[in-house]
Amino acid sequence: MSAHWISICTLAGMFVLATLLPINMGVIAFVGAFLIGTLVAGMNAKAIMGGFPADLFLTLVGITYLFALAQNNGTIDWLVKLAVRAVRGRIAAIPWIMFFIAALLTAVGAVSPAAVAIIAPIALGFAAKYGINPLMMGLMVVHGAQGGGFSPISIYGGITNKIVAKAGLPLSEMATMFASLGVNLAVSLLLFFMFGGMKLIRQRADASGEMAAPVRRVTKGQSGAQVYGDAEGESFSEEKLTASSGEDSLMDPAKAAPVEQGSRGYQVATVLGLIALAVLTLFFKQDIGFVSITIGLLLTLMAPNLQKRALGQVSWPEIMLIVGVSTYVGVMEKMGTIDFVGHSVAGLTSPLMAALLLCFVGAVVSAFASSTAVLGSLIPLAVPFLQGDHAVSAIGFIAAMAVSSTIVDVSPFSTNGALVLANAKGVDRDVFFRKLMVYGAIVTVVAPVVVWLLFVVL
Template identity: 85%
Template structure:
């Protein structure tokens, strides 16, 4: 069997093993890169590590860390409350507000499952209060998260654009982003019409104030999951570090005005997210370094939030992506990709 076929069969075995057992495929891929690289391709460690995507690793860590800070300091909850108040009693606009907020979060770096896990309990609380279909509200959140997921500074968009550019294929980052947003927006409009949207257009609330407390509708495992997303780990870290009575995002009190509930801190976070978009889109700065720099500035304002934010970084996904990328790099140097 030729070295090319050995590397291909090893890749297939990785998928089978990661599917059959609760083991992160990134760990398997790193071991595969080492074994195939040294024993089959005769590569040294330096050559194997040459395939490690350092820029992608920095991007993933930076934007997920920055987003975790924005979640923990109450900025997301604050933005949702402001947006809902802005509709001035137009109940039909609430599902679209949730769509836009979810799209905004993923467009600036939030992982889609994380954005949905944060916004869904809030959205379902509004659905229960104002008689909106919970199915409609949930689907609007999901499609909003997917709609913003391919912006040039998002995780999925960044990965896709780098892979396409590396392959030498035609690339239009704006077209990719708008295509994803357009498809999900069209589906959301169809769902809105199917699940009572026209009825909501005829309804109006006198005022939209503070809603009743909403308990979190989903909890992760006590520790980080072996594979899959990092929600279990982040929820576990949140339970260990948050105040005892912070049962939901909507009714969580601001324990420390300087860190948790400060209007100045929230405005600084929003300014940081805007700066991230401007510096990366218009000044072509590296999104990984920019996001970590902004995250550090926010952390200096509230140092005690760092531990919780680091626990919410999507380490399993990062391990998966960089591990598989490293193995693919070994296959590329072996000539298997061209084979």
Template identity: 75%
Template sequence: MSQHLISISVLGLMFVTATVLPVNMGVLAFVGAFLIGTFAAAMPAKAIMAGFPADLFLTLVGITYLFAVAQNNGTIDWLVRLAVRAVGGRIAAIPWIMFLIAALLTSVGAVSPAAVAIIAPIALGFAARYGINPLLMGLMVIHGAQGGGFSPMSIYGGITNKIVQKAGLPLNEMATAFASLGVNLAVAAGLFVAFGGLRLMRQSARPAAAPQAMANGVMAMGHPFNPGVPVAQGAQIFGDAEAEAGREERKTIAHDPDALLQSGGAAVSGAPGGLYQYLTVAGLAALAVLTLYCKLDIGFVSLTIALALALMAPEQQKRALSQVSWPEIMLIVGVSTYVGVMDKMGTIDFVGHSVAGLTSPMMAALLLCFVGAVVSAFASSTAVLGSLIPLAVPFLQQGSDVSAIGFIAAMAVSSTIVDVSPFSTNGALVLANAQGVDRQAFFRKLMVYGMLVTIIAPVALWLVFVVL
């Protein structure tokens, strides 16, 4: 067996192992890079470590640290309360508010499961209280989180844009961002109609007492709820987002949905937004301006803003660095390092030329979209983006009819929209927080929907972004 086939087989074994066992795929990837690089490619350790993506590492640490600071000081919860109060008594608007909040969180740097963990308990609490289909509400949250996932400030967007830029392919950051938002928004609209959204438009909310379990300060998942203490629950909860779904769903912290509608309530962080919250929002806005328009490095800028906010309340933020999503970062940089070893070995070119030789570039693009969707439904979306996009580089650089920008958009959305699967963390979080449902029946509905998305989405996205 050639060294190229060995490295590809090891990559596949990593996906399987990380899916079956609660082992971080980043650790597997680092070890794989060492073993394959040393024994299959005879590379020195220095050459192996040259593939470590220092810029991507800094980006991931910066934005997840900033998000942890914003979560700790109550800004995220404050923004959620403001958005939910804005709907008044319009029940039909609540699923869309949840969609937009989830999209906003991921667009400013939250990993997708972190956004779902924050919003899903609130959303599904509303669903149970006001008779909204829980499947509709849960899917709106997931598609919202995925819809905002490719902004230039986001985790997915940062990974994808750096990979494309490193490969020397045409880069259009906003094309991928709007493609993801547009597709998920269209799917959400279809779900809204299919699962009773039109009925909700004729229904209005009536104030009601909070559920007894919440009133007693005890949540369905066994966590105490203390309305006077900001709850740190963002990106720091999550490690390998898909492979560790079973453990992560039990770590979710739920919120009291009714307290969010009370004008004088103190659901989390107590009072209306104060100076610290306003400064945090200003910091997030500054991050967007400085990175999008001034073209400053997002990692350095986010760390600078996070440090400035932490210095304003050092006691409150002393845990923020430990809340950074280190397992997720380990996964991403580990896979990137392994792909770097494959690149130095010539495996990326080997695969690209082999795929292009077996079929037309158009069919090769479709095949890679399918592989991305299927693998991501069970494994990590971030790992898929880091490993599959480089495989397409050779045939995209050959001057084929396949648009690089269109393919990247199709590949990116195909690999993330399938996170509605109950085998992914997003799907598992929705399943865990659904109230008043038959768990087995709800699981089957999520699984069927996930299977349909995995089969249909790659073809539809390929047709829209690659063929047309």
């Protein structure tokens, strides 16, 4: 077996091991980079570490640190309450409020499981109280979180854009963002009308306008990500705990979380900080990692006691996963494996079919493992057939790969799907699990073909 095939089989084995066992894939990838680099490619440690993505590491630390501060100081609770009160008895608007709040959270830097952990208990509590189909409500929360996930200041968006830029491919940050939002919004619209949306439009809540509903806490026994085999789920454990404490504050102001959360001025400053992050990175092209850490430091100076907890909530397992996989892919690039695979795929079939094949691979693997790891490893493999006279549109392919690798996180074997399952109220768990599984399977099969047609073929 050639060195190229050994590295490819090792990568596949990483996905399998991280899916079957509760082991962070980043740890596996670092070991894989060391063993393949030294034993197979004859590289030294310095050469292996040359693939470590320092800029991506800084971006992930900065974004997740800033989001943790926003969550701890009550800004997230405050924004959610404002949005829910805006419903004013319109029951049909509740699923859409939850969709857009989840999208906003991921768009400003929350990892997708963290956003779903915050919103799903609230949303499914509303569903139980007002007779909204819990499957529809849960799926709209997940699709909302995925829809906002590719903004230029989000984690998915930051990862994808840096990988694409490093590969030397044409980059359109907004195209990827709107592709993800558009597809997930269209799917949610279809789900809304399939699961009783017209009936909800004709209903209204009590004249009091009180939309609060008791929520179900996410317990370790119900929603442990490792039970469902998703390595990415490790990243939101701290956020989930914070969300649990924050749920009551949404329903009962007397139970609002401590001290620093009480300052409305601090929360306004946090919102202004998030707006500043978007402006500085989108319009002034400043590095998102440095800007987010700088804004985080300014907010920390206003309430120093929050800093220690926020650092603990930085998504270190997620960061470990991403930089580990990126380092391994760097070893593969130096070995020439990326070019080898790309040319092999292009030689076996047309670039269009190669693009469809990679979209399918991304969807299937991501349904059981980490979406971020899939993006980090498959996009570099596509470089050879995205260049040249007969290449497919790189911008279109990146959009298709981004959507097909993340929209499948509705599967009950992923963290997002597991959270929906755990928080559904008044349902038969086995039946609900089967419905989620069937829906996840349909999305895994259909979504790659649809996005390939939309963004690559057309």
